[in-house]
Amino acid sequence: MGVSISEWAERVAKKELSSTLRQRWVHTQGVAARASGLGPAMAEDAELLSAAAVLHDVGYAPRLATTGFHPLDGARFLRDEHGADERLVRLVANHSFALLESEERGLRKALEREFPLPEEPLLVDALVYCDMTTTPDGEQTSAEERVAEIMDRYGADSLVGRFIRRAAPEIFAAVGRVEAVLAGQPR
Template sequence: MEFTLWARDLARSLLAEPLPRRWAHSQGVAAKAQSLAGLLGADAELLWAAAMLHDIGYAPSLATTRFHPLDGARYLRDHSAADERLARLVANHSYALLEAEERGMRDVLEVEFPILDHAELVDALVYCDMTTTPDGTPTTVDVRLSEILTRYDRDSVVGRFIRRADEDLRTAVYRVEARLFLAER
């Protein structure tokens, strides 16, 4: 419980005032993570914390590289008592490795924060992020991906990344939805 309170308080301190919409999104992603607790067992709190903290790298005080997964993970590693797995989840959330490649930062991300070898946990964080709107409300992966593309120019780094990651993001969401369906039966 203390772990989740710490994650919530940290995210709030970094996002609530300067980026209230990002804070709302983070709360919605964490709420979605809570709904997956039964699927993840012992990793449920880790997922919740990663969901709450996944976008802290957008905080103006942390945005040194302007690549939010890396900035957030570095902050967690260097300025908090965060578990290494938490920092690695934040660094690699929602196929960030593909965006890192678009930015010429793939080697940096891979060396500093290798992807966790826990596909169900990685997929769960993708699911939570890709089924939550910027305002924190639930949505579908189709609507979310379309919404992202409306905010970014097609040829921007994020526009290129989202188009490259589209199939991987959808597949991760579908895997989690299938697990949820089977768990309900």
């Protein structure tokens, strides 16, 4: 029996993050735990979501940070070094409204060309939910508290601060849609 995509993803993320970026690894493990809790709601995409959750920040690894934009660096690494599943790579590249941040960095065309936004809204929303309801310490939080924490950490006038201000309404909407699915409400 082969290794599942989520087991493979866990090994890759652990190798790249656990020894060099311990805090990022703790956050990643929390995001992955959130994803595992969404399993029943995600049906056949549960494994893919788990893999994307554990790999979403792999591009922060120092050896992978070529552009300094972790979604793009992580997706390129997964595609180029691992030949990873296209859906997985596109989720990593586009997690948590990365397209908006790519505009701030002048990388939107590269991101859109190489890794188009996945056409699976629930899967995209689920990854936003997992990331944006997990603190840097891997604990559960609200999306509002997470956005506030990011603003405090980076500063309102920073590149990330500008991005997160623009993305906040989209983040809150995505989290709300996932919470509605979890509550059994129609989307």
